[in-house]
Amino acid sequence: MITLTIDGKKVKAAESATLLDIARKMSIPIPALCYHPDLTPYGSCRLCTVEVRDKGRESRLVTACNYPAREGIEVRTRSRRVLRARRLLVELLLARCPQVPVIQELARRLGVEKSRFRTENRENTCVLCGLCVRVCREIIGAEAIGFSNRGISRRVGAPFGIDTENCLACGACEYVCPTGTMEMEIDRTRKIKHSATGTVRSCKYVRLGLLDFMICSNGYECWRCEVDQAMEDRFHTHPALAFRPAEQRRAFRLHGFTFLPDRSYSAWHVWAKPMGRLIRLGLDDLASTFAARADRIDLPGAGDSLERNGPLVRIVVGKRELTIPSPLGGKVSAVNHDLKEDPMLVWKAPYHRGWLVMVEPGPSGDLSGLRSGASAAPWFDGQASRMAVFLIRKTGKTTAREEGSSQNSLFQVGPLVSLTSGCHWEEVEEILFSG
Numbered sequence: 001m002i003t004l005t006i007d008g009k010k011v012k013a014a015e016s017a018t019l020l021d022i023a024r025k026m027s028i029p030i031p032a033l034c035y036h037p038d039l040t041p042y043g044s045c046r047l048c049t050v051e052v053r054d055k056g057r058e059s060r061l062v063t064a065c066n067y068p069a070r071e072g073i074e075v076r077t078r079s080r081r082v083l084r085a086r087r088l089l090v091e092l093l094l095a096r097c098p099q100v101p102v103i104q105e106l107a108r109r110l111g112v113e114k115s116r117f118r119t120e121n122r123e124n125t126c127v128l129c130g131l132c133v134r135v136c137r138e139i140i141g142a143e144a145i146g147f148s149n150r151g152i153s154r155r156v157g158a159p160f161g162i163d164t165e166n167c168l169a170c171g172a173c174e175y176v177c178p179t180g181t182m183e184m185e186i187d188r189t190r191k192i193k194h195s196a197t198g199t200v201r202s203c204k205y206v207r208l209g210l211l212d213f214m215i216c217s218n219g220y221e222c223w224r225c226e227v228d229q230a231m232e233d234r235f236h237t238h239p240a241l242a243f244r245p246a247e248q249r250r251a252f253r254l255h256g257f258t259f260l261p262d263r264s265y266s267a268w269h270v271w272a273k274p275m276g277r278l279i280r281l282g283l284d285d286l287a288s289t290f291a292a293r294a295d296r297i298d299l300p301g302a303g304d305s306l307e308r309n310g311p312l313v314r315i316v317v318g319k320r321e322l323t324i325p326s327p328l329g330g331k332v333s334a335v336n337h338d339l340k341e342d343p344m345l346v347w348k349a350p351y352h353r354g355w356l357v358m359v360e361p362g363p364s365g366d367l368s369g370l371r372s373g374a375s376a377a378p379w380f381d382g383q384a385s386r387m388a389v390f391l392i393r394k395t396g397k398t399t400a401r402e403e404g405s406s407q408n409s410l411f412q413v414g415p416l417v418s419l420t421s422g423c424h425w426e427e428v429e430e431i432l433f434s435g
Contacts, residue, residue: 002071007078019064019075020048028077031086031106032065033093033178034129038241039138041066042130045093047106049085051076061085083110091115097124100179120152125181128154132173132182140208141246141262142166145173145184156182163191165276168207171222175238189220203227209245251351255384257285259377260351264370266327268433269383270312271351272367275358278333279365281312281326282355283346284380286387286432290315290322291346291354297339299356304332306359313356315346322429330365334358386431 001012006023013022018041023030033045043063052067053059053074061081076082087110093103095117107113130147133156137143144167148155158164169192171185192201203214205227214227222228235242249262263271269287273280283291291297298314300306312326335357339345345354359365371379 002069004069004071004073004075006075013069015069015071017069019050019052019062019067019069022069023050023064023075023077030064030077031109033102033127034131035065036131036135036176038244039131039134039176042134044128044130046089047086049082049089051079051082086110087112091117093127095119097127097179098122100125100127102178103127125179126156127179128156129178130156131176131178132156132184135172135176135240137246139240139244139246140168140170140172141249142168142170144168158184163187168204169220170204170208170238170240172238172240175241193220205231205239208240208243209248210239210243254377254381255388257380257384257387258351259285259380259384261373261377263351263376264327264367264372265376265380266325266370268324268327270324270327272327272370274367278358278360279328279330279367280355280358281328283313283324283350285350286380286383287324288347288350288354289428290317291343293317294343294346297343297346299335299339300332302332302335305362306330306332306357308365315343326359327370328359328361328365328367329363330359330361332357333360383432387428390427390431 002015003010003012004022005011006019006026007028009026011022011026020030020032020035020041030048030050032048034042035048041063043066046063048064049061050064050067051059052062053076054070055072059074059076059081064075064077090103090107090110090112092115093100094107094112094115096119097103098115098119099122128147133146136145144164145156145158148157148159148161158167167184167188169185169188174180174182174185189204201216201220203211203216204220204222205211206214216225218225231239249260251258251260253259260271263273263284265271265284269284271282271284294315294317296316298316300312306312306326306329308327308329309325310329311323313324315322315324336345336353336355338353339356342348346356348354
């Protein structure tokens, strides 16, 4: 705990707390458009500006939402300098969004009657607070929207202005939007409603991963759905903010190997991830160990056909080869050409830059038979445990990839060279691919 002074009152607070958190606990009103307690502070609207004086330094203006509390500092939340800065910011917001009620209310409270800046577009309602972008990335994990352009042309929307399949129509972006600008849920729901049939018409809480199975029988009119109402009554907020589905899909480590819950896995450690109508394939963190010293990674070409259990990738290390089969059939839409320049990408970043191919699935291109979700983690844990025991027995070291770590440092290239290009190749293959 540290001690600081806010508006002449001494207060104790945790060192990690922000000035805005502390002030609001003291019931000190500080305006903030871009702040939400469940999201990472952004500091874009600047309305939470306060004046801070540190020991032996001149006072300066900082944003309270992302400024950490420090021992002995003096904070003024309503000084003349602070109020002048906030009034100027509100004038700028009024010039950008003159018709937005929340901006008009802020102007009224700060005594701003009109803006001295020119209004370019009176229909503009987006204040670029970034709440929608951050909730989609940090809470939902979809990253369906983002910022584009710069300066006065800066906008929020789907990448390249194209309707994105990543949008789950969950409504979290509309829920946190302070101005009512966002309509992603309405637009995306309309498309799903008119294009999906049968079991594809899943409830938005299924798409969020909060329910296992439920088909929408209300035509996606959530306002008359008893499930949606029950969710709101129980959590008093958007359910996604309570469950935080992005955290459930975040990578974690099992016996030193990285596991991603949002992938499906084959017995030969090929992961699959749907991306719209295409499916991306790659090797998981266990099978990628074979590529630690790969001389060559052989992949099918764009336009080639894949067969389920047919060859997908061939890893060549010296005179040794390992062919790993594809978990699905279809047509190869794209190939990761970066692997020709650096085959070790498969080992360095197996779930990201080290992906193998994009496949347009055919009749045998569904993901049936692959492990995912609750069934994938225990299976991966068992495989990782066997691999870890083997590596400890052979090298005397534990498993981890962290570079520069004095502990858990097996996965430097040296030990892997002996495993993947030396006499233990067959043993590792037996451990991973023995069913």
